[in-house]
Amino acid sequence: MYVPENVVTNNDLKNYMDTNDTWIQERTGIKERRYAKRTGETTTTMGVEAAKKAMERAGVSPADIDFIIFATLSPDYYFPGCGVLVQRALKMKEIGALDIRNQCSGFVYALSVGDQFIRSGMYKNILVIGSEKHSFGLDFSTRGRNVSVIFGDGAGAVILQPTANDNEGILSTHLHSDGESAEILAMYNPGTHANYWTDNTLADFDEAEIAEMFMSHNMIDKSQNFPYMDGPAVFKKAIVKMPEVIMEALTFNNLKPGDIDMLIPHQANLRISQFVQQQLGLRDDQVYNNIQYYGNTTAASIPIAWCEAWEKGKIKKGDLLCLVSFGSGFTWGSALLRW
Numbered sequence: 001m002y003v004p005e006n007v008v009t010n011n012d013l014k015n016y017m018d019t020n021d022t023w024i025q026e027r028t029g030i031k032e033r034r035y036a037k038r039t040g041e042t043t044t045t046m047g048v049e050a051a052k053k054a055m056e057r058a059g060v061s062p063a064d065i066d067f068i069i070f071a072t073l074s075p076d077y078y079f080p081g082c083g084v085l086v087q088r089a090l091k092m093k094e095i096g097a098l099d100i101r102n103q104c105s106g107f108v109y110a111l112s113v114g115d116q117f118i119r120s121g122m123y124k125n126i127l128v129i130g131s132e133k134h135s136f137g138l139d140f141s142t143r144g145r146n147v148s149v150i151f152g153d154g155a156g157a158v159i160l161q162p163t164a165n166d167n168e169g170i171l172s173t174h175l176h177s178d179g180e181s182a183e184i185l186a187m188y189n190p191g192t193h194a195n196y197w198t199d200n201t202l203a204d205f206d207e208a209e210i211a212e213m214f215m216s217h218n219m220i221d222k223s224q225n226f227p228y229m230d231g232p233a234v235f236k237k238a239i240v241k242m243p244e245v246i247m248e249a250l251t252f253n254n255l256k257p258g259d260i261d262m263l264i265p266h267q268a269n270l271r272i273s274q275f276v277q278q279q280l281g282l283r284d285d286q287v288y289n290n291i292q293y294y295g296n297t298t299a300a301s302i303p304i305a306w307c308e309a310w311e312k313g314k315i316k317k318g319d320l321l322c323l324v325s326f327g328s329g330f331t332w333g334s335a336l337l338r339w
């Protein structure tokens with residue numbers, strides 16, 4: 001994992017918007033988050049730092065990597081994706097690089113795609129990265145406070161390799177989506193849909209508005225270039241779908257919630273994680289949360305939590321790990337692993 005040095009507390013945010021530490025902690029569990037440097041620190045550079053650590057721990061060098069999968073919703077550029085920037089930064093061979101656009105579920109999706117390439121025998125060392133730089137795309141005025149207090153910057157990475165042991169590594173992954181509510185947690189602009197989203201309702205748009213498609217001064221003046229979230233609606237769906245997809249993974253492997261040694265939920269909101277824990281009847285030591293210190297780092301949250309839990313000695317060889325995510329799309333998924 002890699003997180004920027006700059007710690008931003010809930011009280012720091014009070015300088016920009018009408019909010020307070022009590023509200024943020026009670027509703028989300030977050031005490032502080034990290035924000036990347038203004039220049040020189042991007043989604044790619046943070047991903048590269050996490051990748052270097054992952055390669056060192058796996059005992060591989062950039063020359064050994066034969067595929068890159070990069071999950072993010074905050075890429076350095078609209079295009080090309082961050083995968084090729086990692087290939088360049090680490091001076092890797094001309095290997096394939098794939099970017100995943102599945103927001104909070106990005107890492108679980110990336111892991112699942114990598115798992116299939118390993119199982120098929122196509123690749124032997126896949127670098128999977130989840131990285132986000134949210135701090136430069138948030139509305140720090142009071143209007144955007146329900147979103148901006150939640151998100152933080154950071155990155156995590158893993159190296160996937162084959163194993164001959166059937167009871168080791170990724171046992172299975174389970175991916176889902178439901179696009180019915182795609183717009184309730186979304187960043188519409190810049191986009192190629194034309195700028196028809198005004199005042200949070202789908203409006204009829206005229207020629208003049210179509211002419212403003214993709215990006216315009218008007219959009220910026222109206223602050224339409226920030227993420228939109230209907231928080232309570234996301235919350236309600238997450239607490240149903242996360243336990244459901246965990247149970248799907250357990251049932252598929254003939255296991256029960258009690259068999260999980262460590263559940264690593266996507267760090268969206270501490271209350272969501274606690275609800276999932278309660279639903280599955282898990283003890284505190286069976287769940288790892290660190291949203292208190294990093295906020296929601298979207299595609300990076302699971303690998304950051306996973307790495308930190310391992311560094312703290314909370315994950316031992318042979319442990320059954322369960323990763324679970326839910327986010328914009330909606331997309332959600334789970335992975336069961338034997339460490």
Ligand SMILES: CC(C)(COP(=O)(O)OP(=O)(O)OC[C@H]1O[C@@H](n2cnc3c(N)ncnc32)[C@H](O)[C@@H]1OP(=O)(O)O)[C@@H](O)C(=O)NCCC(=O)NCCS
Nearest residue numbers: 019020023027104145146149231232234235268269326327
């Ligand atoms: C966003 C979230 C923390 C909001 O908590 P909530 O209890 O649902 O709160 P509401 O949105 O109903 O807002 C309650 C009040 O707090 C206010 N509020 C919102 N953000 C605030 C902030 N940062 N500081 C202070 N007050 C705030 C609202 O304006 C509202 O005021 P009102 O009652 O006067 O209208 C919560 O809905 C959530 O975490 N949802 C899931 C989001 C998520 O996981 N997103 C990532 C996708 S994986």
